[in-house]
Amino acid sequence: MADEVLFEFLHMEIVSHVYKEQQTNKGEMDSKERGQCISVLENMGFRVGQGIIERLTRDSPSFKDELDIMKFICKDFWTKVFRRQVDNLRTNHQVNVLTECDCSQKSYLAFSCGIVRGALSNLGLESVVTAEVSIMPSCKFQVVIQKL
Amino acid sequence: MSRQSNRATDSKKMNSELFTLTYGALVTQLCKDYENDEEVNKQLDKMGYNIGVRLIEDFLARSSIGRCQDFRETADVIAKVAFKMYLGITPSVTNWSPAGDEFSLILENNPLVDFVELPDNHSTLIYSNLLCGILRGALEMVQMAVDVRFAQDTLRGDNVTEIRMRFIKRIEENHPAGDKCGVLLNSHIFCTMKKIFNLVSRLVKH
Numbered sequence: 001m002a003d004e005v006l007f008e009f010l011h012m013e014i015v016s017h018v019y020k021e022q023q024t025n026k027g028e029m030d031s032k033e034r035g036q037c038i039s040v041l042e043n044m045g046f047r048v049g050q051g052i053i054e055r056l057t058r059d060s061p062s063f064k065d066e067l068d069i070m071k072f073i074c075k076d077f078w079t080k081v082f083r084r085q086v087d088n089l090r091t092n093h094q095v096n097v098l099t100e101c102d103c104s105q106k107s108y109l110a111f112s113c114g115i116v117r118g119a120l121s122n123l124g125l126e127s128v129v130t131a132e133v134s135i136m137p138s139c140k141f142q143v144v145i146q147k148l
Numbered sequence: 149m150s151r152q153s154n155r156a157t158d159s160k161k162m163n164s165e166l167f168t169l170t171y172g173a174l175v176t177q178l179c180k181d182y183e184n185d186e187e188v189n190k191q192l193d194k195m196g197y198n199i200g201v202r203l204i205e206d207f208l209a210r211s212s213i214g215r216c217q218d219f220r221e222t223a224d225v226i227a228k229v230a231f232k233m234y235l236g237i238t239p240s241v242t243n244w245s246p247a248g249d250e251f252s253l254i255l256e257n258n259p260l261v262d263f264v265e266l267p268d269n270h271s272t273l274i275y276s277n278l279l280c281g282i283l284r285g286a287l288e289m290v291q292m293a294v295d296v297r298f299a300q301d302t303l304r305g306d307n308v309t310e311i312r313m314r315f316i317k318r319i320e321e322n323h324p325a326g327d328k329c330g331v332l333l334n335s336h337i338f339c340t341m342k343k344i345f346n347l348v349s350r351l352v353k354h
Contacts, residue, residue, distance in 0.1 A: 002161075002162055002163075002164040002166075002167035002168075002234065002235055002236060002259065003161065003162065003233060003234040003235070003236075004161070004162045005203070005206050005234070006167070006199070006203065006234045006235075007162055007166070007167050007170070009198075009199040009202055009203060010167070010170065010171065010174070010195075010199060010278075011170070013174075013195040013198055013199055014170075014174050014177075017174075017177075017178075017191070017195060018177070021181050040177065044170075044173040044174070044176075044177055045173075047169075047172075047173050047176070048166065048169040048170050048172075048173050051165070051169045051172075051263070052163075052165055052166060052169060055165060080163050080165075080166070081163065081166055083162060083163075111170075
């Protein structure tokens, strides 16, 4: 078992490395560079999410539908990755899935979004995952599933 | 005191797969960002150092371990307390040099390399070099300059993973005797404030 503090420091280092790497000139970053940073972090998370879901679903039966998948993501997957369940899952006609959880990832959310997107992708759902922190300790993830 | 440390160890455990995979994603990204393995090794060490200088604070607070009497005690604390606390493994301490300033940590299984295979074109990559940086950074914060390197690595075909640590010197600080704690504390407070400031400014930028 690894320790959370170590992981958080590692995550901070990853974020700071990615930002340093993308910054071409010394001055302020423009929005394009910032977008690239987010996308690099998101892609790293994506790969991690894929790996985790592969191992997590090894012995579970296949899922009925999208809602079934989302329930699995909110319960088992979320507990495994963020150590707590999603507090509140709201869906509107199975196109938008709004989830709320209390997590301490602060502004460093891109990586987490990538993890969720990677997991969903390996379960056959193409999605866009965004997250925002509205009231400080809680964080809202929005999962929009792309209909093919 | 024991109650407190129990609580801390219980609540801070996390999924080690997430940690291992995240570390893997980092190394992969570094390999993309830099031309050669040397650069990657250097960067991993640097990142480890940054983690180490902060991690020691957490370690001292949670383990409630005081100042070590000699390097042997330090070695034991690293293997039995620190590795146990942060990675959940207990490496063995062996191969002491006659002078008692150099030893090896033998890791039977290294959690960082759980799902890892090195491709042929990365033969000089020291995959777990982050650990060296962490040890170096953490010990530097308790006035010990050490040299840390990988002597053997299971990823490169060795039977065990061996981290070789050599004591270089005790770092003396230029301040009156008996004030060591105060200065250390001040520098930590300064670091923490800087961290908070950086975070806030980043939040504001977004």
